[in-house]
Amino acid sequence: MRSVYFDHQSSTPVLPEVFEAMKPYFTEAYGNPSSLHQHGLRVREALKRARQQMAALINGDSEEEIFFTSDGTESANLAIKGVAYANERKGKHLVISATEHPSVMNSVEFLEKQGWTCTRIPVNAEGILQPEEVQKAMTPQTVLVAVHHVNHDIGAIQPVKEIGRLCGEAGVPFYVDCESSAGWLPVDVKQFGAALVSFSPHRFYGPKGVGVLYRNKRARLVSIIHGGVQEGGRRAGTENVPGIVGGGVAAEIALREMASRSEHVTRLQKRLWSGLKSKITFLKLNGPEPGPYRAPQNINISTEFIEGEGQLLSLDLSGIAVASGSSCVSKSLKISHVLAAIGLDHALAQGNIIMTLGKDNTEEDVDYVVEEFARIVARLRAMSPMWDEFERGVIDSVIAPTGRGTSFSEHAAKVSGKPAH
Amino acid sequence: MSDTYTLYNNTVMDHFMNPRNMGDIKDADGIGEVGAAACGDIMKISLKIRDGKIEDARFKTFGCGSAIASSSMATELIKGRTVDEALSFSNQEVVDALGGLPPVKIHCSVLAEEALKAALEDYLKKHPELATQACKSEVVAA
Numbered sequence A: 001m002r003s004v005y006f007d008h009q010s011s012t013p014v015l016p017e018v019f020e021a022m023k024p025y026f027t028e029a030y031g032n033p034s035s036l037h038q039h040g041l042r043v044r045e046a047l048k049r050a051r052q053q054m055a056a057l058i059n060g061d062s063e064e065e066i067f068f069t070s071d072g073t074e075s076a077n078l079a080i081k082g083v084a085y086a087n088e089r090k091g092k093h094l095v096i097s098a099t100e101h102p103s104v105m106n107s108v109e110f111l112e113k114q115g116w117t118c119t120r121i122p123v124n125a126e127g128i129l130q131p132e133e134v135q136k137a138m139t140p141q142t143v144l145v146a147v148h149h150v151n152h153d154i155g156a157i158q159p160v161k162e163i164g165r166l167c168g169e170a171g172v173p174f175y176v177d178c179e180s181s182a183g184w185l186p187v188d189v190k191q192f193g194a195a196l197v198s199f200s201p202h203r204f205y206g207p208k209g210v211g212v213l214y215r216n217k218r219a220r221l222v223s224i225i226h227g228g229v230q231e232g233g234r235r236a237g238t239e240n241v242p243g244i245v246g247g248g249v250a251a252e253i254a255l256r257e258m259a260s261r262s263e264h265v266t267r268l269q270k271r272l273w274s275g276l277k278s279k280i281t282f283l284k285l286n287g288p289e290p291g292p293y294r295a296p297q298n299i300n301i302s303t304e305f306i307e308g309e310g311q312l313l314s315l316d317l318s319g320i321a322v323a324s325g326s327s328c329v330s331k332s333l334k335i336s337h338v339l340a341a342i343g344l345d346h347a348l349a350q351g352n353i354i355m356t357l358g359k360d361n362t363e364e365d366v367d368y369v370v371e372e373f374a375r376i377v378a379r380l381r382a383m384s385p386m387w388d389e390f391e392r393g394v395i396d397s398v399i400a401p402t403g404r405g406t407s408f409s410e411h412a413a414k415v416s417g418k419p420a421h
Numbered sequence B: 001m002s003d004t005y006t007l008y009n010n011t012v013m014d015h016f017m018n019p020r021n022m023g024d025i026k027d028a029d030g031i032g033e034v035g036a037a038a039c040g041d042i043m044k045i046s047l048k049i050r051d052g053k054i055e056d057a058r059f060k061t062f063g064c065g066s067a068i069a070s071s072s073m074a075t076e077l078i079k080g081r082t083v084d085e086a087l088s089f090s091n092q093e094v095v096d097a098l099g100g101l102p103p104v105k106i107h108c109s110v111l112a113e114e115a116l117k118a119a120l121e122d123y124l125k126k127h128p129e130l131a132t133q134a135c136k137s138e139v140v141a142a
């Protein structure tokens, strides 16, 4: 059976060159970078090199602006809480978009319980926010604006340059979560006017267990993990040396190969979306059309009348790895907050599938996925009472309304109006 | 395939991939369609009942893998039972027969119990003479 990995947003394989570069740092160069002897100094040098490689990927000026964390979530926690605590005297107001990653959303919620307030900027139906809304939301108490570059769910690209300019004018630090873009699209801290940027090498063929936070020296930041004075006192704890070294090499290669990788996935993305929509009826693309406002790796779709977990499980049994924002897939039984924020009907959010492409995927992979997916959708629709009720005119389609029957939501409310568990 | 990992156990996966009793019954004697408050999924069970016994049961499910497996198993289990017996059917039977479900997926089996009971209520509404003392409370609660 063919095996197709279409979940590069979750993680990517480590490149052989990256793995080779990491190896000596497990067995030979095992010193602690804080030690003052040969063993320590050797790895300290290696970290410095990795910082330069990371800075180069995002057009940062110096390695001193790069802090290593354990992953993207920790970077987001440090950026949000670290800036908020550092500026507590100045003000306690934050501005974020409604579609940030949970690591940002939940860090902000944590602060709200401690007396901070936050304005969440809504996005349009394609998932993009208006920069002017950010400007309007800022007050003299605002200490941080956080907007991601590319959305982790629907691949929408935010107007970060424009937002950065407005933040610069207002003198408010701007944090850009680049977890879903770095290594695939150009990230330029200067063009973005970003005071903070985070990204993770495991999203571009580096290892897991290392996250990167860029911080412009002008932005005040305090540590949220307390201990020694590693990472300029901004992140205590012994660095993950092999991971950092590997991450640095992955960043260097990503920078070098960015144009060809991105061109490759752009081509596959077009083929995938046109294949899917030609083979499957009642299918909706969530987020912008492939093009300048959508990351080239991402396809996020809703298949009407069926649920996402069943699609994901069936695809997995066909050797195809994907993700889903359906409530049945999440441990909280809630649909993805991104899908809710773009105003997607619950029925469509339930049928959600996310496919994210990588450099090693091929046209044959895409064609196989289209074919298998069409077969799976047909099988699940045959099992779905909603499909049958749609065909009998009891309920209507959200994607292509026929004018017959009630909406799915009305119908669902009616049938779950019974005393529920 | 020993190196295949699954989210659910083999019994659940089997009922998901090869569901039993999937479909509708023409001229069903009772039809129940319910939605899960937790996740928004929908399940429908149709029954053919003769002489107070469930002769045939079919399901259609808009829901996750464990909801599909639960409805498949529930319809298997209740075929041949009397209406009275079926009225005391519980989701735990489905969970046990499936060899267990992850904690977050227990509500999917509850959906199967509710769909079955809704179908029985529908049947009893059409046949009030059969609503015995034992099951009256169920009917009144509906």
Ligand code: FES
Binding pocket: A327, A328, A329, B036, B039, B040, B041, B063, B064, B065, B066, B067, B105, B107, B108, B111
């Ligand atoms: S029915 Fe929705 S989680 Fe199982």
